[in-house]
Amino acid sequence: MGSAQSALNFGAGPAKLPREVLEEVQRDFLSYQDSGMSFIEMSHRGKEYTKVNNDAQSIVRELLNVPANYKILFMQGGGTGAFAAVAMNLMGRTGTADYAVTGTWSSKAAKEAAKYGEVRLVYPQHKKSGSIQDQSTWTLNPNASYVYYCDNETVDGVEFPYIPETNGIPLVSDMSSSIMTKKLDISKFGCIVAGAQKNIGPAGVVVVIIREDLLGNSMKCCPSVFDFTYIAKENSVHNTPATFSVYVMERVLQWIKKNGGLEVMENQAREKCGLLYKTMAESKKFYTCPIDENVRSRMNVPFRIGGGDEKLEELFLQEAEKLRMHQLKGHRSVGGIRASLYNAVTLDDVKLLVKFMIEFQATHGPK
Structure with a gap:
């Protein structure tokens, strides 16, 4: 992930736009x-x-x-x-x-x-x-x-x-x-x-x-x-x-x-957020989402690391930046991490984020 083309933008807005556009x-x-x-x-x-x-x-x-x-x-x-x-x-x-x-x-x-x-x-x-x-x-x-x-x-x-x-x-x-x-x-x-x-x-x-x-x-x-x-x-x-x-x-x-209109955008949104929420659910509470399951956003996924360990979250953000994963810091009013998954964010982008999350947990999570 070394080229300018492959920088991953999970910002809440202004947000990623389709590279083709x-x-x-x-x-x-x-x-x-x-x-x-x-x-x-x-x-x-x-x-x-x-x-x-x-x-x-x-x-x-x-x-x-x-x-x-x-x-x-x-x-x-x-x-x-x-x-x-x-x-x-x-x-x-x-x-x-x-x-x-x-x-x-x-x-x-x-x-x-x-x-x-x-x-x-x-x-x-x-x-x-x-x-x-x-x-x-x-x-x-x-x-x-x-x-x-x-x-x-x-x-x-x-x-x-x-x-x-x-x-x-x-x-x-x-x-x-x-x-x-x-x-x-x-x-x-x-x-x-x-x-x-x-x-x-x-x-x-x-x-x-x-x-x-x-x-x-x-x-x-x-x-x-x-x-x-x-x-x-x-x-x-x-x-x-x-x-x-x-x-x-x-x-x-x-x-x-x-690219298929709203039906495709809706299906992709469901798949992208589903992968991220699934990863958190399988992390044995290393990653936690504080949102009631029935109203969890498809677009903006906030989560905490290590039960809200701010030093660990800061390290997560620093290591993500080194991998050119940008704008993952949670809103200043709530802290934590937030990944925004708008239409231009691809499933492959989310898969790379999930791969990093799993590797980060393996290195910094409880043994």
Whole structure:
């Protein structure tokens, strides 16, 4: 594993992108389609970007089978900007919204939304990290403007095994780290937001899929760059968008289609995480995963070594880096190790990680 090509990136985001796409972007970088200009130099009003913008919307609609009564938008501001945008666009109807807090990002989203209206938790403050309370314990407010949840918590390593039932209240989901990794019934959602920088592109663009009847209700305080209604009206080109990020994202989405679409991505995700969880289960508790088995993420796998031995974990990270295995350190708020297994991470990548884990245990584990 000595060449630049073979470096393994298990980062939580910005994350690994398909090498095939990166090579294509590299070839076009100095002269996009033999124009003599780089794509990053081209006008967002020009024919080149107009085509990329429209093609990106079309491939999102095709891959996810998005119904005709939904708009596909691209905006900036990252997932954190989307926390505010969701509230400013959707909470105005009743002034209140329900939030399922299952980890770091849904907690941040709820706190951000509380600036714009009443946020009500669907169950008491989250009791146990690494878990998702069964929906039978939820209490929904029939007057809520929407119900919000984070489909996959990248820090905490939990993923919803189901789509919540909301009794007709619009369902909103942050799918930044699970978008394009499984098939979805989009008609069950009022709105989906997803930062691109994990499964579908580089940082800089957020995909918004929103049902048309939810447009037109933004608060007066909502800036135009976060106003879904205005963004839809302007076809996501109301100001200078993140043109290069949208271009690379469109290439990654075409790569997903070329490589079997969401069915293949879903099967591969299951196989990759299954191998890693199996390795931990067979390690006689040298590697432990603190997540309830029924909600373990397919995308972000946190684990501890030696019962949380920080010196041993630091040694693990140092030795992994020597083997060009990068970004395995757990989030600063929880520590430990975390391997993110997004679409561009291959099964062979995971097999190499598992091989290293087994060898590390043989050397540093109890005899």
